[in-house]
Amino acid sequence: MSAELKYTPNEIEAKWQQFWADKKTFTVTEDPAKPKYYLLEMFPYPSGRIHMGHVRNYSIGDVVGRFKRMRGFNVLHPMGWDAFGMPAENAAIKNNSHPAAWTYENIAYMRDQLKQMGLSYDWDRELATCDVSYYRWEQKLFLEMYQKGLAYKKQSFVNWCPSCETVLANEQVEDGACWRCDNEVQQKELEQWFFRITDYAQELLDFTHKMPGWPERVLVMQRNWIGRSTGCEIDFALEGREGAIRVFTTRQDTLFGATFMSLAPEHPLALELTTPERRAEVEAFIDKVKKTDRIKRTADDFEKEGVFTGSYCVNPATGRSMPVFLANFVLVEYGTGAVMAVPTHDQRDFEFAKKYDLPLVVVIQPQGEALDPAAMAAAYTEPGVMVNSGRFDGKPSDSAKEEIADWLEQEGKGKKTVNFRLRDWGVSRQRYWGNPIPIIYCDCCGAVPVPDTDLPVVLPHDVAFTGEGGSPLARLESFITVDCPQCGKPARRETDTMDTFVESSWYFLRYCSPDFEGGMVDKARTDYWMSVDQYIGGIEHAVLHLLYARFFTKVMRDLGHISVDEPFTNLLTQGMVIKDGAKMSKSKGNVVDPDALIKKYGADTARLFSLFAAPPEKDLDWNEQGVDGCYRFLNRVWKLVHEYLSAVQGAVALDVRALTDEERTLRRAVHKTLKKVTEDIDERFHFNTAIAAVMELLNVLQGARLASPQSGAVMKEALDLLVQMLAPFVPHITEELWQQLGHTTSLADTAWPAYDPAATVDEELLIVVQVNGKLRSRLSVAVGIDEETVKAQALADDKVKVFTDGQQIRKVIYVPGKLVNIVAG
């Protein structure tokens, strides 16, 4: 093969990447004349290098983007950087550098890598969340939320390393110890900022039932996370003093069986209710619980423990005097932080009662059975028949639930309520590399928002990184010291920064008008593009990121910035990239380096393999030999086109009426493939089967012989279509071949071809003949053949007769165009 005929991916790819960049092929603006399509892949954290997960994610997205573009859509396909976060700070400590330097270097390198992939991004819209031009608007939003009461401060517990004097994220706590110094981690209570996502719990839940474009399992995970439960709040009057303990329960049908009360150790009444003689023991218990880290405390094998406060309350249904305990398994954040304990019908209460020898009263029994409290080995948690419950005796517990709730409301002893598992979103991070929370603390005025005119609060550059002594910001006097915007007296800045999930909760909105100077988003432009038509990313973000982004969308809607209820119409969650049976990771040593891959095979091969090896939502098993196979395929495509180049250049115009049988058959294969590829991409996102279909077509074309003038025309059409069909998957080689086939417009700018329906119609059908459901023969018949003729042919078939001779034909079933099944016996 001569040198110019050789497939040289690296040369070709650089050439066309430059071409698309020069021509600004993928730059878009709002165009009311075209249908819009907003395609988005989750933006990467600039960790240093892209990994195979990115290659896969962005290859999938690029097929959709290029395909939709060829289909006439105005495609918005942006890319950016989720650039704040802890790794930058850790790297700074380790390398004695600055998080900004580290981050921007990584971005430059990774941008280059993405460009080498040939992805169809509108790079003019690129953004980095650590840029003040981005995070300044987030500060504005924070203040708008603050004004609406959607951002607020409250006491909350954090993991605290007393030796490093710093807050630790959950993943920095290893077996209860600090990851850096190995000292014991404590729980420390700090004032922290929260977003009131719970205000939107119901709407977030309701919409999960109106999102057909999302995978059901993601919706289920979000519903579980939101965790709505309906029940009652019931007041239990305190004995011998004013006041009451309010509980939340979903099992008000067991109220008559409540024999004691369990409070969270952090409950406000915990110490108040403790009698002097119990005080020492109770305090010791509270102390012990506080020292236990939250992960351990909520582990399933954690032993139930408690302590008696010395006080009693009254069961509002029975008048029974109930001892009040503190229990380590009661969570202060959920419900009211207090639980009415029904040991006969709740397993936790049962174990607790057995341990502390508390009374058991059965109030629900299985149909036709009498439970003996003394003999019970576990709580009975199923529905049943009510007993020992006064006027409700004999009723089914299911319906009594509603009646007891009504009765409590009438008596003024309780009311029906809804509770959510979802908690407000704590956004304070005692970190440097994040968006500063724009608040000033004044001794006279309290928390004061930074005035609009003083925004943004710019993250100062000149800080020291030691990893100790808390956030670097908190030690930077020049940052902290500020005059109160209200009274002018000396005040102090908030030194906490925001959780990086905040930035990723609205970046998709900023992409619509990334240059807008007047606010977070330019409403007109954002209204044109939103919602995101297709969002693609890893399943690991099923809950947090995707829920926060939904929350922010609703908040920004209510603040008047945007018009949509939901950010992402369709969601595709792609599977992981696996090698040797495990997720790629440095520790396992099974990492494939995208740079090396592209250098050796080119981006087209890397893209093709990650699309061909598995459907997008499944895990992908990386296999070097499979990559070789894809490279071979591209070489065969290259060779095929060049082999026929001179023949098709001189080809006559295609005349479909003048084709030989052989030519028609070849053309049928081409148009059938085009039909399948179109449908596989557009309707199913099954890129692996689309590619397989093109491979099959290539096998057919390789065997073709050019015998007549028209066969040159058929081959020319075949090669044009073959190249066009492959364009979304392997854009560089196809642009090159397209040009060599004599076309002058860029392939990216051509319309996706339409298949000729007439050419896909079979002239003969293959009918499968079964006897008693077993395949025995095949018949080739004319398309329009009638049922009786097919049946007769099937029965007369020699291979069929072998199995029907001497048998009685009981029934003959004909599925038109498919098969005949003869029932004999």
Add this chain to the structure above:
RNA sequence: GCCCAGGUGGUGGAAUUGGUAGACACGCAAGAUUCAGGUUCUUGUGCUCGCAAGGGUGUGCUGGUUCGAGUCCAGUCCUGGGCACCA
């Protein structure tokens, strides 16, 4: 424990509506080209019986529905994921 996916050749996977199971690719085997290796090309390749024609068998397991089941139903086992003291 609860919920959700999934289980198909030596491997990744295909079978879109209940109608030819294993497309396509990898691997393997034989052959051609080559001094040789690599590349490229041709042929074969679920298992099994058979020289062959052909037969039997086969989609985790056990049943069921149906003329016909990888696909539907019931049960069961295994794998992966999510949730889990949430009152």
